[in-house]
Amino acid sequence: MPEQPVVLINPPSPFLINQKSFSPLGILYLAAELEKNNLPVRVVDLADSENDMEAALRSYLDAELFGISATTPQYPYARAIKDAIKRAHPEAKVVLGGVHGTDLTEKCLNDGFDIVVKGEGEKAIVKIVHDFATHSLDYRTLQLPYEKDMDSLPLPARHLIPLKEYGYDIDGVPGASVITSRGCPYHCVFCSKGVWEQGVRLHSVEYVVRELVSIIQNYTISHFLFLDDAINIDRNRLVRLCTAIKPLGIKWRCYARADFHAKGMLIAMKEAGCVEIGVGIESGSQKILDIVGKGSTVEKNTSFVKECKSVGVAVNAFVMIGLPGETHETVEATKKWIGDAMPDKFGFNIFMPYAGTPVWRNLEKYDLCIADIPEEHSWVKGRPGQHHCYVSTNELSSSEILRLFNELFDYYTQLLHWRPGVGRVKQTVPGNTVC
16 A cells, blocks of 8 residues: 555635635545545645645645546646646656546546546545555546445545635535535536436435534534535435434525425425525526426426525525527526516526537537637636636627626626625615625
8 A cells, every 4th residue: 555645636716706615525525435445645625725836735745646636617727736746746646537537538638647537536546546556557547337325435534624714605604515416317408417427326314414413513513505416306305304404403505406396395494494595597588498408497497486485595596698599588588587586696607618518519409609718717607807708609799698798797786686706785876786
């Protein structure tokens, strides 16, 4: 076995308003799997260190094996981290995992990464460490079968980071990130699912309760953000989960499908401490919802917001502009939907067609043109005033989409008295909002 610990690295995300809203769960799961197998590991989160990454890495550069997990907008920093490691230690092996490496494997290998892990990483990182120790690391890519028994995975190694420095704002209190399932059974054409592929794998209710209790007891944290793609995929399981966590007295936020709800489920969620649900509405146009394969309807989306409000759970509605087939009429339909439904909060983004998405793989099937996207601008959510548009449709140019985005962002802010990344706002002068 290696004498030096494996070093797992999370690159910075300077496009985010708060780089520590979420703890780096991906590498914490990998670290926990290594510890389970009695393999030494260190975790380095470079959040907020984009201007001095080499200094932040300096005390770790004597390691022989490094693992970096990166999304597409993080990839330029992952590559810079790899280059810094190679300058300091040319013989070190640098492994890349995450969605970018899964979808653009050959590019990442050509960029100089020694190994690219495709798909899920827990089993892969253990194999790589064993093979490295026995000098049998004779492959450039690795993809292993997915873990079917989700409860066999150890809890994320949160003890390897200063967890109290992280937190997503939930009712004014920092909340810890938790994920109770992996994957999504739906086929939205704008979504990249290369890491977890099709289908859903669920932790048991008992596993989830054990994880929550562990965080409560070890860190005195009582607010949580569930990061599942849609926590209500299995409604019966969700109701059982709500029954089990209700005695914990926690507050939590989650993501859900609008077309897969019942009032009884929402009541159970409210009674168990749910204060907010984020929901992917995407568009107020049925035409657009059908084009992107959302599998829902405008009416179901409206009903979901109404039902949530009736039980006292806030709704954060996520919509996009620039989806395939977008026109002035469909943009106006989304604007009208927001005005009619009046969600408590909104998230609004310009469509970013990532590698691996059905749109990106089958562009000829859609009314969409994609310009060259600089890697450093390949983010969806980011800082206000720094958005770019790299898509266009037959009716809307990229500059027109960007103009409409900026105009509607301000309109939604004034309408709902809410600004993403800022919070509750009030109107003081027409056209202006302040905290």
